[in-house]
Amino acid sequence: MIAAFPDEIDLKKIAESGQIFSCGQMEEPDHFWFLSAGNLLTARQIDPQHIEAFCESGIWDSFWSAFFDAERDYRPLRQVMREKGGISAAAAQEGAGLRVLRQDPWEMLISFIVSQRKSIPAIRTCLAKLSDFGPIVPGAVCAGLPGLRRLPSPDRLLSLTSQQLLACGTGYRAAYLHDAALKVAGGKLNLAAAGKLDDEALQAELMNVKGVGVKVADCVMLFAYGRTDRVPADVWIRRVKERCPDAFTGIAAPGLAQQYLFFYARRHGRDGSFVQ
DNA sequence: CTCCAGGTGATGG
DNA sequence: CCATCACATGGA
Known part of the structure; x- marks a missing residue:
């Protein structure tokens, strides 16, 4: 269609x-x-x-x-x-054509726990290895993507040994992933119900997970729960704010602006036209 | 080899 | 409250 x-x-x-x-x-x-x-x-x-x-x-x-x-x-x-x-x-x-996607809370939670202190290519590699433990995606072969799997569920993640987790390249984040799986599988963190909370309460819920700080919580809030006033402040956005302190003032949905600015800063960060 | 990556928790002031 | 520091590892 x-x-x-x-x-x-x-x-x-x-x-x-x-x-x-x-x-x-x-x-x-x-x-x-x-x-x-x-x-x-x-x-x-x-x-x-x-x-x-x-x-x-x-x-x-x-x-x-x-x-x-x-x-x-x-x-x-x-x-x-x-x-x-x-x-x-x-x-x-x-950035014309960029859009802020609405994604799955659990997948965003573990994706951005993994993301800390990793480059985007390294994040993809790590998440792909983790997905080897997840279920096969229906229609993957038909689409020409044989072997494609989604990320493991909380229960499945809990069943993995720390060696298996480390072999995915998770490093020191392995314990964080385990804690996230434990809290979600055990019902201490209900990701569906959390969507009804206001921003402050939702952030507090997410930050109960070890390894989830303000930045990862903001990513989950923006990319999974559509909280478009959250601005995940990673190294690139901090550089933008440093150079242009009013970049987000007066913007109705700063989380959406963040996506354009992140895209631009990262693209031009290395070619001399942005940093320095 | 070195440097950095969509950070966080622990520790010490 | 704020300033450091360690943390594991892949990619450039």
Whole structure:
């Protein structure tokens, strides 16, 4: 089916945006795959406003539409960022087509626990190894992605030995993952019910997990619970704020602006045009 | 080899 | 409250 967006969508930028790690480019040009909560989608970029989603309209409407935040018009935000000038304007310009995805709370929790002090390629590698312990994804072979698995459930994660966990490259985060699995599997952290809490209470719930600080909690709140006023402050966003302290002032949904700025800062951090 | 990565918890002031 | 420091490991 063809999906039309109110403004723009860019599958390639989204796949590279650092908010999702279970995704990739396919062999055919302009084709990408995304895996979330056990659902697998392959899609083709048609033009800046349309993609061809290789799924039935039922699952698009019930899952992927919300996943891609497909009802939101990002143009007003990008206009405000353009008016700010500087980094904000450049980020809004260059990031056109980025969207903040709505993903699974458990998958975001363990993904961003793993993410700390790792590069994005290293995060992907580690999560892929962890996923070797998870269930096979239905339709993966048909989509040309044989062997694709999703991340293990809390119960499955608990059944792994620390050696197995360490062999995935989790390092010192292995104990954090174990604690997250323990709390979710044991019902001490109910991720579905947590969605009804206000921001402050939700953050406190998430931070009860060992290895979850403000930054990881913000990532889960933004990428899983759609709390668009949260701004995960990693090294790149701190550099943006240092150079442009008012980058987020007066912005209605700063979490969305954060995604453009993160994308821009990371892309230009190494080529001399941003840092220093 | 060195340096850094979508940070956090423990410790000491 | 804030400033350091260790932490495991892959990727550049």
